Amino acid sequence: MGRLDGEQVLMRIFIGESDRWENRPLHKVLVELFRREGFAGATVLRGVAGFGAASVLHTDGLLRLSQDLPLVIEVVDNEEKIEAILPQLDDMLQGGMITLEKARVIRYSK
Template identity: 70%
Template sequence: MKLEGEQTLMRIFIGESDRWKSKPLHEALVEMFRQEGFAGATVVKGIMGFGCHSVTHTDKLLRFSADLPVIVEVVDSPDKIEAIMPRIDDMMEGGMITLEKAHVIRYRKTKE
């Protein structure tokens, strides 16, 4: 797969406790992206954050949170991102999605 030039970076901001059916939402999203042939996806777990309700979620010892922030990042073509958006929207109850242009300068498999 060749993925170079102007692409779209999608970031999906959710909570660690968010679910799709009985599975963690971030896992369900990554599996969907893989099944749909996306170039790749990465899940980043935050150590602190807050959302629209202004409730702080943190991993500090005195205040354990079972709902730390999670960001799922995907880079692919604008058309592919746009086509999958309705499915993502159906899977999410809360959270936020952002899109921005990303200039891909290198994407390839390692030499075997």
């Protein structure tokens, strides 16, 4: 694994906790994919509330704990690696959103 510093790309993938790919939780499949493809790292963040294109509100309120909470998967790597994986992600996501932005990496170590 090479050193990752300077200007890189931050990819955020917004999905729901109930999203699946081949009967498996999509967020787990994505993290495994990024690891297998040698990405620098990936983090899954669980939201306490949110809504998407359909404007359906998802919250972690007591009666909705087992419902579809929002998840964000963050990945930072070089632009070429991010761009190369986008077609595969497009096939896997049935909904949600992907955003890309420049990120300045100050420190990265194993």
